Amino acid sequence: MTGKLDLYYLFYTVGKNKSFSKAAKELYMSQPAISQSMAQLEKELDTRLFNRLSKGVTLTDEGNLLFEYVSSALQFIQAGEEKLLEFKKLIIGELKIGVSDTISRFFLLPYLETFHNRYPNLKFKIVNGTTWEIIAALKAGEVNIAICNLPVDDKFLEVKPLLEIQDTFVYGEKYREVLSKPIEPEELVHFPLILLDNSNSRRYVEEFFLTKGIKIQPEFELGSHELLLEFAKINLGVACVTKEFSEQFMREGLLDEVILTEPIPKRSIGICYLKNVPLNRAAERFVDIMEENKRNFKWQ
Numbered sequence: 001m002t003g004k005l006d007l008y009y010l011f012y013t014v015g016k017n018k019s020f021s022k023a024a025k026e027l028y029m030s031q032p033a034i035s036q037s038m039a040q041l042e043k044e045l046d047t048r049l050f051n052r053l054s055k056g057v058t059l060t061d062e063g064n065l066l067f068e069y070v071s072s073a074l075q076f077i078q079a080g081e082e083k084l085l086e087f088k089k090l091i092i093g094e095l096k097i098g099v100s101d102t103i104s105r106f107f108l109l110p111y112l113e114t115f116h117n118r119y120p121n122l123k124f125k126i127v128n129g130t131t132w133e134i135i136a137a138l139k140a141g142e143v144n145i146a147i148c149n150l151p152v153d154d155k156f157l158e159v160k161p162l163l164e165i166q167d168t169f170v171y172g173e174k175y176r177e178v179l180s181k182p183i184e185p186e187e188l189v190h191f192p193l194i195l196l197d198n199s200n201s202r203r204y205v206e207e208f209f210l211t212k213g214i215k216i217q218p219e220f221e222l223g224s225h226e227l228l229l230e231f232a233k234i235n236l237g238v239a240c241v242t243k244e245f246s247e248q249f250m251r252e253g254l255l256d257e258v259i260l261t262e263p264i265p266k267r268s269i270g271i272c273y274l275k276n277v278p279l280n281r282a283a284e285r286f287v288d289i290m291e292e293n294k295r296n297f298k299w300q
Helices: 001-019 020-027 031-046 063-087 101-118 131-139 173-179 200-210 225-235 247-251 279-294
Strands: 050-053 056-059 093-097 123-128 143-150 155-165 167-171 193-196 220-222 239-241 267-274
Touching: 001 031, 001 063, 001 267, 020 031, 020 056, 031 056, 056 063, 093 101, 093 131, 093 279, 101 123, 101 225, 101 279, 123 131, 131 143, 131 267, 143 193, 143 200, 143 279, 155 279, 167 173, 167 200, 167 225, 193 200, 200 239, 220 225, 225 279, 247 267
Parallel strands: 093 123, 093 143, 193 220, 193 239
Antiparallel strands: 050 056, 143 267, 155 267, 167 239
């Protein structure tokens, strides 16, 4: 196995880039050398790892499985090297966090402020995206930790819930007369609905309604929580939002909350990181700060 370490690193780079040519460019090697090495690895493992396409490559099912473990192994090695810097007591370093724009704005900022005050010389790298995008970034080694909308069920990840949040629906002035009283969940689908596009929070809400035999068909699918609020404010429909992220609109009377006779169960925001891969010192301390202060957290 020791002789394959270089091959595994080449395999990881090809899998990450989904291209022999891009991997060759990153590693300052020739494309034929990369192709030959990957053919050698496939021969030694007696397994086809790549689907070779005209515009690049994709991993086979077997290749995806190996990629998960190779990624973890390489990050483990990287973490070992980073541990050597701990003697500098976080005088230098970088913390890489994957998080959505909305969670950044309403949840993450106070923790970043506290961390920066304690370790002012450390740099931050924030990678924004949906839950699935930042989980992919975490597995690819692009971030140390991910702050996610839960639930997240992945055998390769350690998941720690931090704070409960409530999904709800809100509406503007046009709907106040018909929605001022509690309604049954099945009544909600008769209104034009506004939901996030391809998000973990949306999936959670849809699964709740499916348990009631109700399939949601949104009128609008949007890319940000802020747009959900703005669309509801101008009476384009009833928007599914996170209540804690919408308090200002409701306090100012711009939106009202739909009262369901059976509320959507609460879920959580949490931290995700790779199992069996030690966090670097900066990420470790940031996780500690979040866990220490979660009980005193106040929404922005």
